[in-house]
Each structure stands twice: as C-alpha cells, then as structure tokens.
Amino acid sequence: MPPRPRKAAPPAVADPFATPASGNTKDGGPVRRDRYGRYMAPTPPTEAEPNGGFKDQPYTRATTMAKTISDTFALDQWGNRMVAKGLTLRPDLRALVAATPFTDRDTLNKACEDAKSAAGSKVSANLGTARHALTELADRGQPLPPLEPAEQADLSAYQAALAEAGIKVLPQYIERTVIRPDFGVAGTYDRIVEMPDGTRRIADLKTGADLSYGWSEIAIQEAIYQGAEWMYDYVTGTWERMPETDPAMGLVMHLPVGQGVCTLYHVNLAAGRAGLALAHQVRAHRKLKNLAVPFGTATVAITGQAEVGTPTVAPATPLQRVRAATNKATLAALWEELNPQGLWTGELMAAAQDQLTKFATT
Secondary structure, three states, X not given: OOOXXXXXXXXXXXXXXXXXXXXXXXXXXXXXXXXXXXXXXXXXXXXXXXXXXXXXXXXXXXXXXXXXXXXXXXHHHXXXXXXXXXXXXXXXXXXXXXXXXXXXXXXXXXXHHHHHHHOOOOHHHHHHHHHHHHHHHHHHOOOOOOOOHHHHHHHHHHHHHHHHHOOEEEEEEEXXXXXXXXXXXXXXXXEEEEOOOOOEEEEEEEOOOXXXXXXXXXXXXXXXXXXXXXXXXXXXXXXXXXOOOOOOEEEEEEOOOOOOOOEEEEXXXXXXXXXXXXXXXXXXXXXXXXXXXXXXOOOOOOOOOOOOOOOOOOOOOHHHHHHHOOOHHHHHHHHHHHHHHOOOOHHHHHHHHHHHHHHHHO
C-alpha cells in the first residue's frame, strides 16, 4: 500500500546503553501510543478505503486484552511483597508514604512503583528484554555484541532447540505490529516461523522462569496475532497483508533467563480464540452504563447517642496541649497560635513554665 504522509517525529537521542531494537519493536521503536499506553494507528484497508484510514484510532494492547480474564491473585500478592520489601530498602520512600495523604493517589502510586523497583521487580523484565533483543539480532543475521557466558548459553540453547525441531525463523516476519479492528486490539508478535511440514506458525519467545500461570494469556495473544489480516509499518505508514499461518497451533519458545535451556511448546489457538471472545465480552460488559437506576430515597435524621464502637473524642483543650508539649519549640508554637486569639491565659503561662522546668531537669 502507498504510504500516507505523516508529521515527522522529533529525532530520538541516541542512548549507548539502550537495548538494540528493530523499527517495530514493542517499546523501543516508533510505535505511537496514547496516554493509556494503547496503540495508536489508522484503520486497516477495506473495500471502501483500499489504502486504510488516515486518522489514528486507539487500540487496546494485546497483552491487556489477554489479561482480562486472568486470575491475578498470585501476581497481586507478589506485587504487595515487592512494595513491602522495597520500603525497607528505601527509607526516603517510607518517609514519603508516611507523610502523604491517602487522597494523593499519584504520589502514593509512584512511591509504590519506586519501592517495587528498589526490591528488584524490574530486573527479570530487563533481562528478558535483553534476551529478546539478542535472539532478534541472531535471527536477523546481524552482528552480535560481546556476550557473557549466560547470554551465550541461552542463545545457543534457543538456536539448538529450533534447529533440532527443524523450525526456521522467517526474518521478514520478526517483531511486526498487527491491528485487529474487529476486537479493537493491536499487538506486536515476536516471530512467524516455518515448521518442518512447510506450514507457518505465530511464535512467541517467553523468558519468564515459570509459564504455568500464563498459558491462557499466551493462547489469547497468539490467537489475536494469528487472526489479523494486516500488519502495519510505523516507519513507512504502510500496510502489508498477514501471511497465512496455522489457525490450529501456535508456538512458544520458552527461554528462561540464565538457565541455558529452551523448551518448545505447541499452543492451542482454538482455545485462545474462545478466550479472546470471552475477554472481549467481559470488557464490553465493564463499559455498560445505567445498570442500576434509583427510584426512591428516604432520609432520617440521626439523633441521640453515637453508635456503639464509634465513641466521640473531644478535641484537646489548650491546657491539655500545653501539658502535652515535649519541648520548648512546641510551647513557642502554641503561644504563637493561641496568644493572637486572646486564649493565652495566666493559667497557660504557669503550665508552660512548669513544662520548661521539666525540660531542664530531664
């Protein structure tokens, strides 16, 4: 498809420590996103618009869609542990959390994310990203950087697993972005590979230590990619038809970081499509409005004694506040507060003198 003219993006600042990335990587390339992290892209080609739309539309991320029906209990518990551990490692964050009102959600949310980072929550993700970049360079036939022993072992295991299974990576189909307007979703698959029988499959590289809780999400993600008709190139603004791939099975290359082991898995895409349909229904249900409509209200004034368990506590009197002071600065602050109001009495002055005497003898 001919490219559509677009406003040029400002040149990116080169980072010598950045992970090598292709033009269409999940996070490192020029993928456009909105403030919610959703993909921004025009609509794919149709009979009415053979070149596709022009105006960007938001598309839910494939990973977000796949998580819709996931059981996140274990992940939530892990996140809680990381926050708790991080706060013990960063006294500044603990102090910030203690001093921040509960209503300041932005500050508290950021502090929690910083605490998780301090506890090492991003270490595995960063190493996984590095393994993705390394295998991508190898699959593209590009020069490799100097490798640590663990990196070399992981790469060798990845290549050996594919070679022994007779699976060929197709370099033209590495890290490509697909748009699914039928589900309002977009994503970037890792690979399309050719199996020994000549069929092609959607393939994803997974680097987590344990995939046992993630197979439902993985199947949904691969079903999203496999069912797409079009791939979008953010660099050129052009569309390319998806090649025909196996609708029954996908492939996962499981390469846990630092273990020198790569295991291949068949992925049931029929189950993935069923999960995708369910996730789409759940997200649609969440958007329903007016599920409940009020039709009558009765109001009764509350009188008499306070409810059991919620005793009313009277505020401290000026005299009580003076007697509770623990240093001279507190007494001075009380005087500055109460004297202009005419509340600093002789009784308060005498009590303050008594407190000062106590400070001098303790």
